[in-house]
Amino acid sequence: MAALRLHFRIQPVIMKIDSVDFFYLSMPAILDIGDGSQDALLVRIGAGGKQGWGECEASPLTSIASYVCPMSHSACKPLKQSVEGMPINGVDDIHRISLAVHENSSDLLQADHTLSGIDIALWDLLGKHLQEPVYKLLGYKKAYPKLPYASQLFGRTPEETFEKARSTRSSGFRAVKFGWGGFGIKSPKEDAAQVLAAREGAGEESLLMIDAGTVWNEDLNSARERLGTLYKSKVYWLEEPFVNGAIRAYNELSATRPAIPLAGGEGCHSFVQAQAMIQYGGLRFIQIDAGRIGGITVAKKVALLAEKNGITYVNHTFTSHLALSASLQPFAGIEKDGLCEYPVESKKLAKDIALVEIARDAQGYVNVPENPGLGIEVNTNALKKYLVDVEISVKGERIYYTPEF
Amino acid sequence: MAALRLHFRIQPVIMKIDSVDFFYLSMPAILDIGDGSQDALLVRIGAGGKQGWGECEASPLTSIASYVCPMSHSACKPLKQSVEGMPINGVDDIHRISLAVHENSSDLLQADHTLSGIDIALWDLLGKHLQEPVYKLLGYKKAYPKLPYASQLFGRTPEETFEKARSTRSSGFRAVKFGWGGFGIKSPKEDAAQVLAAREGAGEESLLMIDAGTVWNEDLNSARERLGTLYKSKVYWLEEPFVNGAIRAYNELSATRPAIPLAGGEGCHSFVQAQAMIQYGGLRFIQIDAGRIGGITVAKKVALLAEKNGITYVNHTFTSHLALSASLQPFAGIEKDGLCEYPVESKKLAKDIALVEIARDAQGYVNVPENPGLGIEVNTNALKKYLVDVEISVKGERIYYTPEF
Numbered sequence: 092m093a094a095l096r097l098h099f100r101i102q103p104v105i106m107k108i109d110s111v112d113f114f115y116l117s118m119p120a121i122l123d124i125g126d127g128s129q130d131a132l133l134v135r136i137g138a139g140g141k142q143g144w145g146e147c148e149a150s151p152l153t154s155i156a157s158y159v160c161p162m163s164h165s166a167c168k169p170l171k172q173s174v175e176g177m178p179i180n181g182v183d184d185i186h187r188i189s190l191a192v193h194e195n196s197s198d199l200l201q202a203d204h205t206l207s208g209i210d211i212a213l214w215d216l217l218g219k220h221l222q223e224p225v226y227k228l229l230g231y232k233k234a235y236p237k238l239p240y241a242s243q244l245f246g247r248t249p250e251e252t253f254e255k256a257r258s259t260r261s262s263g264f265r266a267v268k269f270g271w272g273g274f275g276i277k278s279p280k281e282d283a284a285q286v287l288a289a290r291e292g293a294g295e296e297s298l299l300m301i302d303a304g305t306v307w308n309e310d311l312n313s314a315r316e317r318l319g320t321l322y323k324s325k326v327y328w329l330e331e332p333f334v335n336g337a338i339r340a341y342n343e344l345s346a347t348r349p350a351i352p353l354a355g356g357e358g359c360h361s362f363v364q365a366q367a368m369i370q371y372g373g374l375r376f377i378q379i380d381a382g383r384i385g386g387i388t389v390a391k392k393v394a395l396l397a398e399k400n401g402i403t404y405v406n407h408t409f410t411s412h413l414a415l416s417a418s419l420q421p422f423a424g425i426e427k428d429g430l431c432e433y434p435v436e437s438k439k440l441a442k443d444i445a446l447v448e449i450a451r452d453a454q455g456y457v458n459v460p461e462n463p464g465l466g467i468e469v470n471t472n473a474l475k476k477y478l479v480d481v482e483i484s485v486k487g488e489r490i491y492y493t494p495e496f
Numbered sequence: 497m498a499a500l501r502l503h504f505r506i507q508p509v510i511m512k513i514d515s516v517d518f519f520y521l522s523m524p525a526i527l528d529i530g531d532g533s534q535d536a537l538l539v540r541i542g543a544g545g546k547q548g549w550g551e552c553e554a555s556p557l558t559s560i561a562s563y564v565c566p567m568s569h570s571a572c573k574p575l576k577q578s579v580e581g582m583p584i585n586g587v588d589d590i591h592r593i594s595l596a597v598h599e600n601s602s603d604l605l606q607a608d609h610t611l612s613g614i615d616i617a618l619w620d621l622l623g624k625h626l627q628e629p630v631y632k633l634l635g636y637k638k639a640y641p642k643l644p645y646a647s648q649l650f651g652r653t654p655e656e657t658f659e660k661a662r663s664t665r666s667s668g669f670r671a672v673k674f675g676w677g678g679f680g681i682k683s684p685k686e687d688a689a690q691v692l693a694a695r696e697g698a699g700e701e702s703l704l705m706i707d708a709g710t711v712w713n714e715d716l717n718s719a720r721e722r723l724g725t726l727y728k729s730k731v732y733w734l735e736e737p738f739v740n741g742a743i744r745a746y747n748e749l750s751a752t753r754p755a756i757p758l759a760g761g762e763g764c765h766s767f768v769q770a771q772a773m774i775q776y777g778g779l780r781f782i783q784i785d786a787g788r789i790g791g792i793t794v795a796k797k798v799a800l801l802a803e804k805n806g807i808t809y810v811n812h813t814f815t816s817h818l819a820l821s822a823s824l825q826p827f828a829g830i831e832k833d834g835l836c837e838y839p840v841e842s843k844k845l846a847k848d849i850a851l852v853e854i855a856r857d858a859q860g861y862v863n864v865p866e867n868p869g870l871g872i873e874v875n876t877n878a879l880k881k882y883l884v885d886v887e888i889s890v891k892g893e894r895i896y897y898t899p900e901f
Contacts, residue, residue: 117566121566121567121568121569122569123567123569123570124569124570125569125570125571126569126570127568127569127571127572127603129568129569130566130568130569148603149603149604149605150561150562150565150568150572150574150603150604150605150606151565151568152561152564152565152566152888152890153558153561153562153565153604153605153606155561156555156557156558156560156561156562156888157555157558157561157606159557160555160556160557160558161522161526161535161557161884162526162528163526163532163534163535163555163556164526164527164528164529164530164531164532164534164535165528165529165530165531166530166532166709167532167555169555197710197739197763198532198553198554198555198763199554199555199558200554200555200558200605200606200608200609200765200788201555201558201562201605201606203605204605304571305602309768334602334766334768335768336766336768336769336772337768337771338768338772338776339771339772339775358602358603360605361739361741363714363739363740363741363742363743364741366742366744367741367743367744367772367776370744371743371772371776383605479566479890479891480889480890480891480892481888481889481890482887482888482889483557483561483886483887483888483889484885484886484887484888485557485884485885485886486884486885487885
């Protein structure tokens with residue numbers, strides 16, 4: 092019997108990834124607006140009888156194709172080759188898979204977006220397996236509450252923006268962000284009216300952020316023309332004046348007076364891109380979407396780099412509360428990074444993904460879930476009606492079809 | 497009659513894009529080696545009875561998916577929405593389409609790789625329409641001959657590398673590049689033996705370049721350990737010691753002695769990425785793949801920026817002579833940029849794409865084709881046997897199937 096027990100001890104149960112399923116979900120109609128919550132790509136990974144869930148902030152069909160496509164060469168392999176059948180027993184295994192995808196798919200551009208959902212699902216799975224919330228697996232002792240900012244699109248008129256801001260404040264938000272909806276394209280005067288309306292609606296005490304959504308590409312002058320307005324309205328940050336990666340334009344704007352703190356980085360799909368924005372862009376806030384940058388693994392690395400560089404890390408999240416939990420984990424334990432983006436205008440599909448949402452507490456703060464993994468139960472029953480039927484065949488062989496929940 | 501003539505004058509013939517076809521081609525077997533010529537994605541665009549051809553350096557299935565996928569939101573649209581039905585009568589129209597894709601698909605990561613083939617096909621089409629080679633449409637008065645360097649993989653042993661280098665020299669090449677095949681992973685001593693063998697085979701007079709293929713990720717020390725060897729072997733440049741975009745690592749290595757000129761940039765899929773490499777990376781050579789960065793339009797912009805910054809522009813091309821012609825156009829008229837990467841180890845598929853290859857002249861130089869467009873006739877008859885049958889269906893509707901040549 093002793094020998095038998097020893098046998099069990101030296102041969103621990105090895106969990107291997109035995110299923111990876113992609114679910115493409117969509118609202119019945121997709122509108123031509125900047126609302127990224129109109130569709131979703133969920134990833135479900137199974138190992139050892141447990142399941143983890145992740146979400147890609149990405150074009151669903153394109154990401155599915157990157158997972159199943161035939162190999163092109165040694166640095167352009169489908170993601171499945173680096174994932175399926177791999178051991179998943181500890182944090183090192185997730186790092187190994189992340190590294191393998193980066194090596195094996197470095198010439199497959201879509202790979203980072205696809206990896207994001209896979210990586211998130213792996214952390215969720217591992218957390219459930221080890222009965223720990225993800226932030227603890229990441230090495231954080233505790234999770235600090237974050238002050239949520241209500242993230243929304245500008246109204247069509249200043250009056251509408253004023254109403255949106257006022258109603259957001261009445262529902263208890265102390266921070267609010269407006270963006271898109273033509274801001275930066277209209278005249279500086281019209282933009283000023285929108286920003287002023289947002290400030291009036293939000294009240295003097297609220298943090299107010301403005302999201303230019305990369306509208307000025309690399310055009311410093313268009314950005315500079317609006318700095319006076321933003322300064323007068325005490326804007327807490329100006330987000331994405333330029334396209335992601337335009338580090339010299341960011342840097343030069345950051346040195347322009349009146350100084351408005353700059354935020355950016357949501358478009359980063361690799362660590363080195365975020366690193367360049369942090370080291371050269373003159374940013375005060377680095378905004379990372381865990382659903383784009385390669386998942387929680389890469390996002391955490393950016394959070395630590397930001398801390399080292401005295402820059403505030405903020406999540407980018409505009410979709411579900413599954414994505415919200417995933418995006419909170421990487422900086423959960425960094426007390427000074429006290430803000431979080433909080434989706435308030437998501438479509439019903441995005442709301443239906445989590446059975447229970449991450450609600451604000453009595454003080455208006457958001458707390459990272461303490462349940463194992465991401466602490467989010469995916470409401471598969473509610474999602475069936477959004478499932479998009481997809482089939483991909485190559486050389487007569489069906490290499491993808493929509494799985495069942 | 498005068499009125500009628502006037503009528504014709506004020507209503508010129510407008511060409512519109514009336515077909516866009518993607519052809520996924522593949523060798524019968526894809527080997528797990530760093531040879532990117534094992535498959536190909538060709539794009540054929542038709543307008544006004546004329547056809548243009550382009551090639552994406554990309555995962556074919558993933559790029560096709562990005563072209564036909566359903567819209568996710570206003571900044572994540574399939575590429576076809578920015579291309580099909582658009583007017584294509586002059587250079588401005590190509591710029592407009594490029595801009596539209598960047599705006600409408602900025603959240604679709606694969607978009608830049610897909611746009612590349614489309615943009616190349618549009619320049620080819622317009623050149624044929626206007627009866628001009630593409631470089632003239634780009635504003636260059638003449639095309640300067642480029643000294644080709646034979647681009648190949650290291651042999652499995654130093655002896656094999658020596659033989660490859662020797663045979664390349666005997667076939668008239670005065671510049672040669674070796675890379676991949678485990679370089680940088682093996683010990684510095686083994687790497688030194690490979691580099692030395694390459695130099696001995698190539699002879700003292702040849703330009704010798706070494707391509708590390710991003711093997712050291714961001715690890716400065718691994719790169720520094722090899723600088724002595726590279727210096728002794730008079731290496732003309734060290735290519736991609738680090739992952740694309742790791743600008744601080746590039747910059748720090750460029751400041752290390754002995755100084756080896758650094759080359760990089762083939763992974764750039766946007767103008768601002770190349771710009772950051774040029775402005776901050778300490779590079780001496782910026783290598784752009786027109787099949788990845790967004791086509792000839794974006795590549796030309798990089799060539800001009802490189803010129804302004806005193807950095808040499810070189811094409812990155814490892815596949816067909818269609819891709820080679822496309823990659824030569826952006827810097828055809830810049831005399832000081834006198835080198836070009838020249839594929840010598842392409843698989844038969846890549847060789848079969850162009851009916852006539854871009855041969856070296858009696859002096860060993862490569863001349864940009866003077867025929868209209870890219871000056872390359874695609875050998876569709878030879879390609880039929882490589883065609884990969886693909887079908888993609890969404891919601892029961894077939895949104896892509898392999899077209900006929």
